[in-house]
Amino acid sequence: MTAGKRLLDVVLALVLLIVLSPLVIGVALAILLLDGRPVCYFSERMRTPTEGFCLWKFRTMKPDAADRGVSGGDKSARITRTGAVLRRYRLDELPQLWNILRGDISFVGPRPPLRQYTKKFPALYERVLASRPGVTGLATLAFHRTEERLLARCRDVDETEEIYCRRCVPQKARLDLIYARNRTICYDLRLIAATVLRRVGLH
Numbered sequence: 001m002t003a004g005k006r007l008l009d010v011v012l013a014l015v016l017l018i019v020l021s022p023l024v025i026g027v028a029l030a031i032l033l034l035d036g037r038p039v040c041y042f043s044e045r046m047r048t049p050t051e052g053f054c055l056w057k058f059r060t061m062k063p064d065a066a067d068r069g070v071s072g073g074d075k076s077a078r079i080t081r082t083g084a085v086l087r088r089y090r091l092d093e094l095p096q097l098w099n100i101l102r103g104d105i106s107f108v109g110p111r112p113p114l115r116q117y118t119k120k121f122p123a124l125y126e127r128v129l130a131s132r133p134g135v136t137g138l139a140t141l142a143f144h145r146t147e148e149r150l151l152a153r154c155r156d157v158d159e160t161e162e163i164y165c166r167r168c169v170p171q172k173a174r175l176d177l178i179y180a181r182n183r184t185i186c187y188d189l190r191l192i193a194a195t196v197l198r199r200v201g202l203h
Contacts, residue, residue, distance in 0.1 A: 001106065001132045004185050009107055012192075013100040024094050027058055027086065035059070035080040040095060045112035047133060049125045052115055053104040056095035060086050069116065070168075072151035072160030089199050096135050108188040109134025110176035121169060128173050131180045136195040139175035143168070 017024075031039045041059040044052045060083030061067075061075060079087070086092040099105045105112060112133035118125040147168045154160040179187075 005106060005132075005188065006103070008185060008188065009100050012107060013097045017097050017101075020094065020097075023091075027082075027091055027094065030082050031058060031080075034082050038063070041092075044115060045133070046115055046118045046125070046129065047104060047112065048129050049118045049122055053099070053102075053112075055104070055112060056098055058086055058092040058095060059083070060092050069114070069157060069161055070151065070164050072154035072157075072163070074154055074156050074160055076152070093135055100135070104133075106132040106134040108137050108179075108183075108191050110137055110172070110179075111140060117165075117169065120165065121173075124169070124173050128176045128180075131176065131183070136191060137176065138179040138191060139172040141191065141194055141198065142175055143172055147172070 028039050038059055041057045041061075043055050043057070045055040047053050060080060061071075061078040062080060064078060067075075083092070096105065100107060109132045110128050113125060113129075118129070147164075150163055150167055151160055154163055179191075
């Protein structure tokens with residue numbers, strides 16, 4: 001990561017934490033009052049193919065000790081009352097501003113995968129995670145809705161895993177590598193702007 005990209009991350013994260021603090025508090029209170037504890041969800045994600053970190057999110061599902069893998073239709077019944085709204089506007093990812101300040105992730109980059117996928121596709125993620133993982137990115141913008149549609153049809157964990165590994169992982173990696181070849185501060189700003197516009201329904 002370049003010094004300019006890191007400076008952009010820190011400054012933008014600090015500004016957003018200040019500006020969005022009422023929203024962060026409001027979301028936390030809504031989850032606490034409507035769905036109960038825990039308010040946040042913590043998940044190990046990978047910064048490199050072998051180095052993990054704790055990713056922060058607002059909780060959108062009922063806890064399940066046996067939970068594993070990505071979310072598909074098999075987990076839809078666990079989405080909480082507030083979870084559907086938070087997921088639609090990606091407000092569940094607001095706590096990741098803390099991850100950005102810590103340097104775990106950037107604003108823009110490949111989404112950080114679960115350890116099970118870096119173990120399954122080590123050579124692929126060696127290339128993808130040469131870029132610092134991010135909250136949004138080219139793959140997120142171009143493929144996220146398709147991924148959601150594909151996985152929403154899955155009715156059990158095995159089907160979700162099969163579809164994700166066969167259809168989603170390679171497509172997202174292809175887009176992440178295109179981003180890696182073209183990344184600049186200006187490109188990052190364009191992707192951030194496109195993400196914001198999509199979240200507010202203008203794109």
